[in-house]
Amino acid sequence: MQKFSAFELFKQGLSGQSGWKPQWRSPEPKAAYDAVIIGGGGHGLGAAYYLAKQHGLKNIAVLEKGWLGGGNTGRNTTIIRSNYLFDESAGLYDHAVKLWEGLSQELNYNVMFSQRGVMMLAHTVHDVQVFKRHVHANRANGVDNEWLTPEEAKAFCPPLNISDNMRYPILGAALQRRGGTARHDAVAWGYARAADSLGVDILENCEVTGIRRNAAGAVEAVETTRGLIKTPKIGVSAAGHTSVVLGMAGVRLPLESYPLQALVSEPIKPIFPCVVMSNTIHAYISQSDKGELVIGAGTDVYTSYTQRGGLHIPQHTLEAICELFPAFRRMKMLRNWGGIVDVTPDRSPIVGKTPVPGLYVNCGWGTGGFKATPGAAHTLAWTIAKDEPHPINAPFTLERFRDGFLIDEAAAAAVAH
Amino acid sequence: MLLITCPYCGPRPELEFSHGGEAHIARPEKPSELNAEDWTEYLYLRANPKGLHAERWRHIHGCARFFNALRDTTTDQFAATYKTGEARPDLKGAGA
Numbered sequence: 001m002q003k004f005s006a007f008e009l010f011k012q013g014l015s016g017q018s019g020w021k022p023q024w025r026s027p028e029p030k031a032a033y034d035a036v037i038i039g040g041g042g043h044g045l046g047a048a049y050y051l052a053k054q055h056g057l058k059n060i061a062v063l064e065k066g067w068l069g070g071g072n073t074g075r076n077t078t079i080i081r082s083n084y085l086f087d088e089s090a091g092l093y094d095h096a097v098k099l100w101e102g103l104s105q106e107l108n109y110n111v112m113f114s115q116r117g118v119m120m121l122a123h124t125v126h127d128v129q130v131f132k133r134h135v136h137a138n139r140a141n142g143v144d145n146e147w148l149t150p151e152e153a154k155a156f157c158p159p160l161n162i163s164d165n166m167r168y169p170i171l172g173a174a175l176q177r178r179g180g181t182a183r184h185d186a187v188a189w190g191y192a193r194a195a196d197s198l199g200v201d202i203l204e205n206c207e208v209t210g211i212r213r214n215a216a217g218a219v220e221a222v223e224t225t226r227g228l229i230k231t232p233k234i235g236v237s238a239a240g241h242t243s244v245v246l247g248m249a250g251v252r253l254p255l256e257s258y259p260l261q262a263l264v265s266e267p268i269k270p271i272f273p274c275v276v277m278s279n280t281i282h283a284y285i286s287q288s289d290k291g292e293l294v295i296g297a298g299t300d301v302y303t304s305y306t307q308r309g310g311l312h313i314p315q316h317t318l319e320a321i322c323e324l325f326p327a328f329r330r331m332k333m334l335r336n337w338g339g340i341v342d343v344t345p346d347r348s349p350i351v352g353k354t355p356v357p358g359l360y361v362n363c364g365w366g367t368g369g370f371k372a373t374p375g376a377a378h379t380l381a382w383t384i385a386k387d388e389p390h391p392i393n394a395p396f397t398l399e400r401f402r403d404g405f406l407i408d409e410a411a412a413a414a415v416a417h
Numbered sequence: 418m419l420l421i422t423c424p425y426c427g428p429r430p431e432l433e434f435s436h437g438g439e440a441h442i443a444r445p446e447k448p449s450e451l452n453a454e455d456w457t458e459y460l461y462l463r464a465n466p467k468g469l470h471a472e473r474w475r476h477i478h479g480c481a482r483f484f485n486a487l488r489d490t491t492t493d494q495f496a497a498t499y500k501t502g503e504a505r506p507d508l509k510g511a512g513a
Contacts, residue, residue, distance in 0.1 A: 243465035255463035256438070257490075301436040302419070305490045307465045310418040310431060345461050404456040 004108055017194070019260060021236035022093040024196035027365065029203050032230035033061045035384055037221055038208050038245055040064025041073035043362055043369065045191035045202070046377025047384070049107075052198035054378075055385035060200045061231075062192075063224060065207035071187030072239045075307075075339035076370040077262050077284055077296035079275050081179035082349050083138050083145045088395040088407045089348060090141040096375025097178055097390050103374055106177065109190030111182045112289060118179030119148070119157060121278040121324070123168035131174040136177075148173045157274050159325045166323055168281050180300035181275060181286055181294075187373055211249040211359070218357035232350065235360045235384045237376075240305065240340025243364035249356050250263060256344045258299040258365050259309035263318075263336040265328075267291030276324070283320040292330065295321060299341065306337045341367050345401065347410035351393040352381055361385050361398070419493060423476045423483050424500045437473030439463050440485040441505060444503060471505050474498075 002008070002021050012019050024376035035051060037044045038063050051057045065071075080100055082093035099106075102111050120261070122128045130213045138145035150162040153173040162170045185223060203226060210223035211234065212392055221230045238245045240257040272287035282345070286294030297317035300309040314336055344350060349372070351362045362380040364371060379393035419431040437508070445451050445459055470490050475483045480482045487496040487506060 064512060241467070243463075246466050252458075252462045253464065254457075256463050256465050301431075301434075301467060302472070302488070302493075303436075303470060303490055306493050312418055373511070401461045402453045412418055 001108075001193065003108075011194070016090040018111065020341055023193040024202055024331050026204070027201045029061065029206065029224070029226050029229055030059075030201065031228075033058040033201070034231070035233040036060070036229060036231040037062045037235045039071075039237035039239065040068045040188075040202060040204065041071050041237065041239065042069065042187045042191060042367075042373040043073075043376045043380070044235070045188055045195055046373055047235055047237060047362070047380040048200045049191045049195040049198070050378050050381035051385060052195060052200050055381060057385065058199045060195075061229065062195070062200060062202045063206045063208055063222070063229075064202070064204045065225075067204055068192055068202065069185055071323050071371060072339040072341065073184055073188045073373075075262065075337060076184060077286065077294050078181040078184045078288075078370060079118060079179070079296070079368075080113070080182060080276070080371040081132055081275075082143050082371070083118070083120070083174065083176045083177050083179070084231065085134055085137050086407050086409065087141060089409055090138060090143050091347075091392050092379070092396065093372055093391050094141070094143050095226070095378070096372045099374035099378060100182065103182075103187075103190070104378065107190040107194045109186060109193060111186045111190050113180065113182040115180040116274045116286075117156065117175055117177045118275040118277065119153060120174045121153070121276065121280070122172045122174070122343055123170060123278065123280045125171070127280055128171050131172070135174055140184050143176070144178050145174055145176050147394060148175050157272070157276055158278070159271060159327050161324055161326055170322075171326075179275065181288075183289070184370060191377070208245060208248070211245075213249065213356065215358070217284065219359050226306075231386055233358050233360070235362065235380055237380065238308075238309050239361045239363070239365070239369065242342050242361065246359075246361060249354070251359070253350070253361075253398070254345055255313065255364055256303050257302050257305060257342050258302070259306060259338040260299045260341045261297040261309045261314050261336060261338045263289070263295050263297065263314050263333050264291040265295070265331045265333050268293070270330070271327070278320065279326065281320040281323075283317050283324060285321060285325070293328065299343075305337070305340055307340055312337075325405055341365070343367070343408070346408045348407040349376070349396055350398050351376060351396045352383055352389050352398065353387070354398060420446045421474060421494075421495065422498050423479060423482075424498050425482055426476060429476065432437060433478040435475045435477045437475050437483060440473045440481060442470040449466070469496060494506070
């Protein structure tokens with residue numbers, strides 16, 4: 001791997017920046033691998049990286065039906081935070097934040113992780129009570145979170161409208177200073193480059209069309225559009241398509257796939273210093289380093305695989321944005337798109353084993369999987385390598401729905417998040 | 418926005434409707450005889466198909482009645498809507 005550094009940049013400058021090599025190979029599929037990861041987004045590429053780096057598996061392939069990071073990795077609004085209510089969630093999401101904090105160094109790739117702070121607005125008495133409960137629960141779990149008055153919230157985010165004549169006035173806010181954003185494409189590319197340098201084969205345009213199981217029921221091969229690939233272990237990180245992929249192995253899941261929309265504005269000079277979220281009126285906003293306002297909307301009401309949705313959904317969000325930030329009322333929006341998110345009944349993910357030996361799944365991240373990318377990848381790799389869960393993902397089993405151990409972040413937040 | 422044909426009121430915009438999830442999931446007749454696996458199947462496991470999906474809608478800002486629909490989740494186009502209690506239409510050969 002060609003290591004990135006200031007010296008290397010200087011050296012390449014002497015030859016007109018013409019000496020840079022491709023960051024990963026485009027190999028032909030081998031007949032067999034020790035492990036196969038289905039899904040070439042951040043979660044899947046990261047799992048392959050940790051399998052190779054920490055568990056000594058070198059003969060690994062990542063199968064991606066399209067191009068790297070072209071699914072939800074490239075479609076989310078890049079918000080990173082770990083201020084979830086329950087102990088299990090705090091453990092999993094904060095594990096991810098801790099990995100984010102060292103990720104650029106670990107991968108020798110600038111993922112532009114920026115801990116600019118995530119502020120969640122409270123608009124009702126109920127919001128205030130719930131968020132204060134979150135603040136206390138988070139601090140008991142060692143996760144930073146603090147309560148701000150409306151004036152303190154405006155001092156932290158000057159464009160914010162805290163007047164009391166709004167339809168949903170701001171009564172306060174919960175601020176996680178360690179939260180922030182990262183460059184989503186760089187996360188996929190950084191993991192891909194690091195995994196490739198450890199010998200992982202990244203196979204793009206390689207769609208899985210079937211999963212073969214032996215007489216004992218264990219997985220033995222995947223059928224793909226680029227041929228049959230034998231493997232004793234399959235990890236699935238296929239987001240909205242997880243039901244489809246696991247259906248090939250006869251596994252039914254507690255998942256439904258919904259379109260989630262986002263949009264960006266025209267680029268402007270730096271005006272927005274943090275991330276602001278409002279679950280109550282469905283608005284999620286930050287400013288990218290390119291200058292675009294990155295805005296997240298809610299899910300559409302119906303299940304779909306179309307990667308688009310109704311225009312009334314982002315319109316609803318923009319109405320909320322205009323109320324919260326009157327300065328943005330004359331901004332133009334440049335692009336609007338959708339991603340397909342796999343939602344569980346308790347809005348918590350499933351990371352672990354399946355009833356099929358050799359088949360592991362990482363799914364159900366719903367509308368908030370990007371923030372967990374390193375943590376999900378790390379614990380999935382551990383689970384695949386050792387055939388048992390890491391203590392951090394142990395509560396996030398498929399069996400929790402049967403056994404009644406839901407991790408009900410849906411009830412805790414009252415929205416998908 | 419989808420245009421949805423309520424079998425009672427005719428075509429109306431999506432905003433008048435709420436989505437009710439997968440259709441034809443009947444409540445168990447003898448709940449006390451179900452084991453944990455059966456309850457999981459009834460409460461949580463869903464087909465989530467990529468293709469034709471039988472689903473419930475409710476015309477909540479209209480007649481307020483539930484009905485069922487067949488919709489292709491790869492195009493969001495409705496193949497059929499039908500009243501609650503009617504069997505899922507067999508669309509084989511109908512070009513759907």
